[in-house]
Amino acid sequence: MRAPIVNDQQRAFDLEEFLASSGLGRRIVQLKTKDVFFSQGSLADSIFYLQKGRAKLAVVSAAGKEATITLLSSGDFIGEESIAGVMGRRLATATAMSSCTALKIERGEMVRVMHEEHAFSDLFLKFLLARSMRTQADLVDQLFNSSEKRLARILLLMAEFGKPGEPETMIPKITQEALAEMIGTTRSRVSFFMNRFRKLGFIDYNGRIHVHKSLLNVILHDQLTKPNATTPSLNNVPRKNSKAKPGRPARQD
Template identity: 30%
Template sequence: MAEFELLEGLSPDERRQFLAACTPRRFRRRDIVCHEGDPGDCVHLILAGRLLVRVTTPLGHAATLTMLGPGEMFGEQALLSPEARRTATIVAVTDAETLTLNRVQLERLRREYPQVERFLTTSLAAQVRRLSAAVLEALYLPVETRVLRRLADLAARYGDGGGAPTVIQLTQEDLASMAGTTRATANKVLRELEDQGVVRLGRGSLTVLDRARLAKRAR
């Protein structure tokens, strides 16, 4: 089973009891897990699958921010306030499984285990740092570098830790959105990487064949 930072510090018995109290959810590829603006009534712990985080821009377009996978979670911000709403739409890009934790359960954890409160604070601070870094990249890095960095980040996060090819269920349009550019620009960068044997392009997926070379190019 995936490991969750939220539950670090709990004993094995406490962790098992807690997870047993969660509600399992299953989603098929392309299912909408939640919509931006929905009431924030639960947090999801991801057991399996990949999910995309999308938001609506001021012009009404959908922008992809990032991809989430096993061991990660989403929805914790919405649980911190009774009036909070979902800040993003979550879409399953593969079949996925989650465990849901409602507000009452999270509040009990926060009261009983100080490490949970610390984790939530640390998690929110990390999100602020990531957003600040993304703004700096958008302002000062060439667009080609941003595309390379987003792809390298995904390959590092979801690879097997070795040298095996990493298949990322992601469209070129989604990758372009993460990098803050157009699909045409992302496609140009990807075609060059394909010619160099670094990636292989597929329908709705990207396979990273050489993570080391990609990481070097993304610096």
């Protein structure tokens, strides 16, 4: 008696296998440094799961000015706007910062597996929540932190401090202009801060940047890196007209 034919959709869903291999509506793609996953304004017809490597999302204004809006690493999805309602256009350009291996999932297959496989939808929901929290943290960083502290945070994120496992202390090649765009300052200020971090032993760089765990001090403990930068005591601040003439009260400023 012949065994019944079992297709891929009838087998037990294996999340790791799905994300690691090609199949119906999905294929593995290889990208070199500076290769483009997709461009701003192109049709949002697929989503990528980054298996290995680093990438960035950047937007270009009508005036032609480019700004990097987020960094991506293995385990991230790229181009999630492709399943937001009707098929639209890409809002940004995704570019490889190092050699990348990614699973390209067609929009229809992505929608299907989201509806039918709870393990996958749970994973994707966790990613979206983490991305939302990261976006909020980026906004708070821009609003309240100094450009020096923002630079320290970006370097730590690129080194993946805080993620499970050992951090990759050597971050992908990135220009000071790109770092300046990401933290909202000038290239000269980035150069100044990088030299300060290096002198204090927080980083090393000679073509590639090595980030040391001690850089966390700038963020976690709000350590002032400026020499002799201390907050003056109110008792040491001289008061104007502190000496009053006899018979006249001292002036209160």
